[in-house]
Each structure stands twice: as structure tokens, then as C-alpha cells.
Amino acid sequence: MLRRFTLPLVMLLLAYVLWVGSEFMELALGVAFFIFGMICLEDGFKTFAGGALEALLQRSTDRLWKSLTLGITSTTLMQSSTLVSLITISFVSSEMISLAAGIGIILGANIGTSTGAWLIAGLGLKVDIASYAMPILVFGVLLLMQKSKRVKGLGNLILGVGFLFFGIHFMKEGFTVFQLGFDLSAYSMTGIYGVLVFTLIGTLITFIMQSSHATLLIVIAALAAGQVSYENALALSIGASLGSAISAVIAGFAANLGGKRLAAAQVVFSLVTSLLAILLINPLIQLVDWMSGYLSIGSEDYLLKLALFQTLFRVLGALVFMPFISQVEALLIKVLRFVPKSIEQPIYIYPEVLETPSTVVVAVRKEVQHLFDNAFGLLARGLSLKRSTLESEESLSTAVKTTKRIFPLDVEDAYEEKIKSLHSEIVAFISEAQMRESTREATEELYVLRQASRDIVSAVKGMKHLHNNLSRYGLSANLAVRDRYDQIRLDLARLLRELQVLLAEEPSSTTALSLDSLRLAVQKASRTMTDELDEMIRYRRLTASIATSIMNDENYVTGIANNLISAVNALLTREVDETAEAFNLDEADIQQLMNKEVDSPLESLKS
Amino acid sequence: MKAKKLMELVSQFLDADSKTQQEEIKSIRKVLKELKGKELKLRAKLAEKTHSDPEDAEAIKLKLDVIYAQRRKGVMKVFTLKRKSVTNKNTDKVDD
Structure with a gap:
């Protein structure tokens, strides 16, 4: 409050002094x-x-x-x-x-x-x-x-x-x-x-x-x-x-x-x-x-x-x-150090859990989910959206369009406090667990979960780069630029919301299958953005330098999205589910859908 | 019980591969059913959103496309397994 009035007051005082005393x-x-x-x-x-x-x-x-x-x-x-x-x-x-x-x-x-x-x-x-x-x-x-x-x-x-x-x-x-x-x-x-x-x-x-x-x-x-x-x-x-x-x-x-x-x-x-x-x-x-x-x-x-x-x-x-x-x-x-209270402490992994391979896997899975939850909050803030907005059923496009300010966020500090410390604990815990007697399945699952933890870390690191440009261009007066950044924020916000819903659901055989549609959405969004930017450069609605900045940011978003999807996939897949594998879409299937070559709807299935 | 029928039952009992295939078909059908349920829910949601939120409707259509593709893969797998099963039986009959 005081800060807001300091400059006008100083200027008024200075103007008065200069007016009264020309000396x-x-x-x-x-x-x-x-x-x-x-x-x-x-x-x-x-x-x-x-x-x-x-x-x-x-x-x-x-x-x-x-x-x-x-x-x-x-x-x-x-x-x-x-x-x-x-x-x-x-x-x-x-x-x-x-x-x-x-x-x-x-x-x-x-x-x-x-x-x-x-x-x-x-x-x-x-x-x-x-x-x-x-x-x-x-x-x-x-x-x-x-x-x-x-x-x-x-x-x-x-x-x-x-x-x-x-x-x-x-x-x-x-x-x-x-x-x-x-x-x-x-x-x-x-x-x-x-x-x-x-x-x-x-x-x-x-x-x-x-x-x-x-x-x-x-x-x-x-x-x-x-x-x-x-x-x-x-x-x-x-x-x-x-x-x-x-x-x-x-x-x-x-x-x-x-x-x-x-x-x-x-x-x-x-x-x-x-x-x-x-x-x-x-x-x-x-x-x-x-x-x-x-x-x-x-x-x-x-x-x-x-x-x-x-x-x-x-x-x-x-x-x-x-x-x-x-x-x-x-x-x-x-x-002067990071306040220990603000450093995220692991909740589920502690020495007693190391006793049996199955408890290790369950605890690590929960801890990685805890890490994902932290990343969720950080990424939401990085997108200048409230966590509560993502967790509710509010319209995300309205929330993005009505954004008045980009939230100030020191991603580096937040990463150190909320992500890195927890990731390090998870990695150390898994290493400790692997030194003990374990089953092949447990070892395999721990490997997958460690990779999931790493994916979450990579996603947050991607936000570090993205947030810089969002701060600069996110609320640009140039509508073409603002629209693109709004789209980037909206795509990522939607993904975060979907992933959180999936993690909260009672797991079934089809839960992990839902990730295929998210993969497709990410690829589609990326292609649409690239096409739009190409057209804008062609018709000189955007300078090539800004367009390339947006392309880079779009690339970060795709990276963040893919990392998050991989992490959630690991969290949702309890064991190697051969039945689900029969349904999973591979890269070729997704490409087919991208090109709209898939016959829709499957009439044969309706019968 | 005729000897032929008895032989068939014994053969089924001993043929673990065929049993596994049946179980696989069963579990695939279960997933297909779940996907169908999901599809119905999404269709209802799509009807709601088509006018109120076109962007959300687009996202739902995309999910439906994916479910179609996944179900198609599942159905193809069931066909393949069934064909395999029939072929095995025919081979057994020819052997008889």
C-alpha cells in the first residue's frame, strides 16, 4: 500500500521543491x-x-x-x-x-x-x-x-x-x-x-x-x-x-x-x-x-x-x-538456508518399510504420487492458475482468458523445496531397497517408479523454461501472441486436470487406457499450434522471432505433457497387464487417428 | 458317454493353451464391456457439452475416437484368438 503511493508522493514533493526553489x-x-x-x-x-x-x-x-x-x-x-x-x-x-x-x-x-x-x-x-x-x-x-x-x-x-x-x-x-x-x-x-x-x-x-x-x-x-x-x-x-x-x-x-x-x-x-x-x-x-x-x-x-x-x-x-x-x-x-519446514519431507518411505519387497513397492508408489501432487501444484502455479481451479470443474478456458497477471514464481526455489528433495529421497530409498533381498517383479516395478519420479522432475524442469517466456509474453498486448500462450496454458491445464482425475479414480482395467487419448491430444495440440504459427509467419501476423519463441515453448509443453503422462502411466499400471496391452494404442495407431484415417464409429462393434 | 465325447473332454482338459486363450478372451470381453460403458458415459456428456462448451466437446470427441480404436483392437484380438481356437480344434479333428 505504502509502496504504491511512495513514487507519486516523491514526485509531487520534487515538483513542488523545483517549482518553489529554482535554485x-x-x-x-x-x-x-x-x-x-x-x-x-x-x-x-x-x-x-x-x-x-x-x-x-x-x-x-x-x-x-x-x-x-x-x-x-x-x-x-x-x-x-x-x-x-x-x-x-x-x-x-x-x-x-x-x-x-x-x-x-x-x-x-x-x-x-x-x-x-x-x-x-x-x-x-x-x-x-x-x-x-x-x-x-x-x-x-x-x-x-x-x-x-x-x-x-x-x-x-x-x-x-x-x-x-x-x-x-x-x-x-x-x-x-x-x-x-x-x-x-x-x-x-x-x-x-x-x-x-x-x-x-x-x-x-x-x-x-x-x-x-x-x-x-x-x-x-x-x-x-x-x-x-x-x-x-x-x-x-x-x-x-x-x-x-x-x-x-x-x-x-x-x-x-x-x-x-x-x-x-x-x-x-x-x-x-x-x-x-x-x-x-x-x-x-x-x-x-x-x-x-x-x-x-x-x-x-x-x-x-x-x-x-x-x-x-x-x-x-x-x-x-x-x-x-x-x-x-x-x-x-x-x-541462511532453505527453511527445513518448507522442504518437502517424504511421507510414505521410511526404514521400517524396507522389510518386505511388496511394502517397498506400495510405499514408493505412494511417494511418487506425493511427488506428482507437489509437481501438480507447482505446475498449476507456473501456469498462473490456482490449484483449486484445476481441481474444481470450473471452465479452464474462462480461467485462462480472464488471467490478469502472471503469478511470480521462483521455479528454481520451488523445485529445490518441493521436488528435488523428495526425488532424491525416493531415489535413495529405492537404491537402499535394491540392496536387500527382493523379487524380480518388485525390482521391475521399482525401476519403473524411479523412472516415473524422474519424469516428474523433468516436467518441472520444463516449466522452469516455460515460465520465463510466460512472464514475458503470457499477457502480451499483441492478441495473436496472447492467444497462443493462452492455448499453451489451456492445453497443459486440461492435461493436469485429466491426470489428477485419473489418479483419483478407483483403478480399473481401462484407467490406464485413458492415457492414450491424452497422448493423442498432446500430439494434436502440438500439430495445430505449429500449423497456426506457420500461417501467422506467412501472413506476417507474427514476427519470426516471437513465433520461434512460442514454438520453443510449445516444445517445452509437449515435453512436460509427455513426461507427466509417462509418470501417471507408471503409477496406474500396477503390474504387467497383458489384457490392457491388447488395447493400448501404439505410435502408428495414434498417427492414424491424427490423420483421421480410422473408421469411426465402429459399426461392427455396435452389432 | 460316448468314447468320442469323452476324448474331447479329456483333450480340452489337457489343452492348457486353449484354456488360457478362453480366459484371455473372457478378460478382453470384460475390458470391452468397460470401454463400452465409458463410451456411453462420454456420449451423454458430449450431448451436454456440444452447445455449452464446444472446446470441451472436441476433447470428448477425441476421447471417443480413441475408445473406438481401442475397442477395435480388442475385437480384432478376440477374432484372432477365436480363429486360432477353431483352427486348433479342426486340426485335432483331422488328426482324429
Whole structure:
């Protein structure tokens, strides 16, 4: 509720401030340009992600010092710790790098952030960088207009640099204008209260702008214009570090387990660093003064001294944190894990069941059915339909057509919680059972049931791919696209409903035979969809790229459907039923029905 | 009882293959009956859905097609088994 009104309120407030105080105009424009520049840089680097960046990340994280250096250099180059953090989170999540290596990169990125302060303080406010920004922007736009993705990416990078420069320029100008009307320095505070209040202000500014870089820019520009005192500027910069921890918490909520752990590490690190900086602010100021003498920084050059302070307290934080990385990693792995309650526990398979081969088979069959039930719920949600809708007799086509939103679903997490754990237990249990004395029939049935469990897992994995495109195109404004995805959802929903009804039925000789009609329906749906898509491409109602996306998704659906049918077939077939085999339609029979070559109805049978 | 009839009974008793075939025919007939029952239920459902939900009606028609095909396979199997049984008997008679 609050979130819905936050943006309009902020915009209204900003509009009022800009209307009343035109002095703010350039300042606000500077911040806007700076943030836009960072977005362009992020977009530009993302274009090159998947290549050199990933390779570099993987190769350079086997030692802590390498991770740290990588974090520092990549953030220095990209001027965006957010992008480095995001890429690191994705690598930790996919287990391509360890959590410890990820923490190392985050520490490095935090130090790397302070290089921005050096750039702005040392160069940005002393040189007229706006004059460099103009030609940079011209070339950036030119490259952005090209077709090649890589050239466009390069254009984004150049534009990003240009807008960063412009942002710095306007902020500087903004504070100069601002100075004429207001004197914020009158509100400066000293002592520990000053440190705490300005740290809080810095945290708030960073939280609002979601960028410690932008906060640092404001602080440096305000310091250059004499709007804040040096001590208060230091406290503001500590706040910038703390503020980025809040951003990390927000990012962590949305991330998966790896991301959550890394975000937690970032929060702990930011808290430790900020706390150290607040507690040791006076010794740090003395250290800055002392080091400034060696680095030829003038005693009145507060901008560079602020940059030095930034670097020092961040390095200090990293130095204090580094010896405990492995302990922090172990602690995070221990504390942050999939909540055991949500991990699906087997219901029917337990050691006592292993006593006789027949109980093993019955228990495993029930457990696989339990797995199917979990997959049913997950697949229903993946189709953005309520489980209750599939289990009722409600019209599925109405439910699909009236869908207003695609349900958010982390299929990977749901798979880990509800499917993988159970499948692993089933496989382990069957292996254990096979080591004991068993009958040939029981061994055969267990083999079939293990395959059924694997089929269910494959079906859920298929949904992982399908859900991505459903989220993108499922409710497309293009009716032709929406119709196709509606059809895909409807076909799969119908199948799920039919399969559940079959499993719930009292088993008879003909129960498993019903699966033949489902096989035929799947093949027919697939052929119809392909024919429709071909026609749409021919008459240019759909672009070939979207049509191929739909074809791929249709392929996933066919795979999911076939896997589910195979699994249910295994669950329904109690033993090798030779009578039923006489009726089962083979591939040739189904093809015949597809081509409508079968004589219908069988008059001979009626007699 | 005539000797010929007695011989026939003994032969049937000893001919396990023929007995199995009879049992198979019996169980196939049972499935055929179940399928017929299913078909009737689906026909009733089809009559309901033809106007109210054409898509559901299509799905039911498809199921009916499959049941026709399955029953046809079952009937063919019964014919084959019966023919086999008759052929066996004829062969036995010729042997006599």
C-alpha cells in the first residue's frame, strides 16, 4: 500500500521543491544525469556480460586477494558497485564461485566505490569536464544508433561516461547557485551528535537514490561549495556506506538463497565498517591529516581529504573483516538456508518399510504420487492458475482468458523445496531397497517408479523454461501472441486436470487406457499450434522471432505433457497387464487417428 | 458317454493353451464391456457439452475416437484368438 503511493508522493514533493526553489533545478538535474549515466554504464557492461566479464570473474576468484583485487578493479572501471554486486550474486547463486569468493569481491567493490570519490574530488570539480562530456555524448548517441548489439553496448558505455561528467558538472553548478540563496552550513553540527545525525542523513540520501556513488557526489559538491563542514561531510560519507547496506537488504529479499547470503554478508560488512568509522572518526581524521602530508594533499584541500577518508575507512573495514571471511561464510550457510519446514519431507518411505519387497513397492508408489501432487501444484502455479481451479470443474478456458497477471514464481526455489528433495529421497530409498533381498517383479516395478519420479522432475524442469517466456509474453498486448500462450496454458491445464482425475479414480482395467487419448491430444495440440504459427509467419501476423519463441515453448509443453503422462502411466499400471496391452494404442495407431484415417464409429462393434 | 465325447473332454482338459486363450478372451470381453460403458458415459456428456462448451466437446470427441480404436483392437484380438481356437480344434479333428 505504502509502496504504491511512495513514487507519486516523491514526485509531487520534487515538483513542488523545483517549482518553489529554482535554485534546486541544476542540482536535481546533476543528480538525474549522474544516475542516468550510471544506468547507461550498467546497460553497456551488461551487453558484454556473458563473455569476458564472466570468464574473468571465474578465473580470478580462487584466492581471497584475487577476489578482492577483482572487486576493486571492476568497480573502479565500471563505477558501479551495484552491477558488480549483481553479477557476483548471480555467480554465487549458480555456484560458479564460492560464497567466500563472492564476499571477497563485495569487499573489493566497496573499496572500489571510493575511487569514484577520488575521481570526482580530484578531477571532476577542478577540470571543466562538461566540455569533455559534449563530444562524448555525440559519439555515444552515434554508436547507440547502430544495429550491432556490441556497438550499441559501447555506445551505452560512452553515453554513461558522458552523463556522469555532465552530472558532476551540473551538481557543481547547482551548489554554486544554491549557495547564493541558502547556507546549509549554518545547520552544521559538531561532536558525536553531528556524526550520528549526518551519518543518518547520508544513509537516507543513499537509500532514496539507491546509489552511494551519487551520495558521494552530492557530498563532495556540497563540500566544495562550502555548504557542509568537513566533519559533517565525513559523516555523510559514512552514511553513504551504511545506506548501501539497506539497498543490499532490499536486493536480498528478491534474490535466491545465494543472493540472500551474499546480501547478508554485505550488510554485516557495511555495518562493521560504518561502526568502525563512527567510533574511530577522530583517529581516522588524524590519520588522513598525517597521510595528506605524504600524498601532497594540501591541508585545506578537503575534497581530496574526504576521498582519502573514504578509502581509509573502507580499507580498514575490509582489513578487520577479511580474517573472518571463512567464519562468516560458515555462519551464513548455517543460518541462511532453505527453511527445513518448507522442504518437502517424504511421507510414505521410511526404514521400517524396507522389510518386505511388496511394502517397498506400495510405499514408493505412494511417494511418487506425493511427488506428482507437489509437481501438480507447482505446475498449476507456473501456469498462473490456482490449484483449486484445476481441481474444481470450473471452465479452464474462462480461467485462462480472464488471467490478469502472471503469478511470480521462483521455479528454481520451488523445485529445490518441493521436488528435488523428495526425488532424491525416493531415489535413495529405492537404491537402499535394491540392496536387500527382493523379487524380480518388485525390482521391475521399482525401476519403473524411479523412472516415473524422474519424469516428474523433468516436467518441472520444463516449466522452469516455460515460465520465463510466460512472464514475458503470457499477457502480451499483441492478441495473436496472447492467444497462443493462452492455448499453451489451456492445453497443459486440461492435461493436469485429466491426470489428477485419473489418479483419483478407483483403478480399473481401462484407467490406464485413458492415457492414450491424452497422448493423442498432446500430439494434436502440438500439430495445430505449429500449423497456426506457420500461417501467422506467412501472413506476417507474427514476427519470426516471437513465433520461434512460442514454438520453443510449445516444445517445452509437449515435453512436460509427455513426461507427466509417462509418470501417471507408471503409477496406474500396477503390474504387467497383458489384457490392457491388447488395447493400448501404439505410435502408428495414434498417427492414424491424427490423420483421421480410422473408421469411426465402429459399426461392427455396435452389432 | 460316448468314447468320442469323452476324448474331447479329456483333450480340452489337457489343452492348457486353449484354456488360457478362453480366459484371455473372457478378460478382453470384460475390458470391452468397460470401454463400452465409458463410451456411453462420454456420449451423454458430449450431448451436454456440444452447445455449452464446444472446446470441451472436441476433447470428448477425441476421447471417443480413441475408445473406438481401442475397442477395435480388442475385437480384432478376440477374432484372432477365436480363429486360432477353431483352427486348433479342426486340426485335432483331422488328426482324429
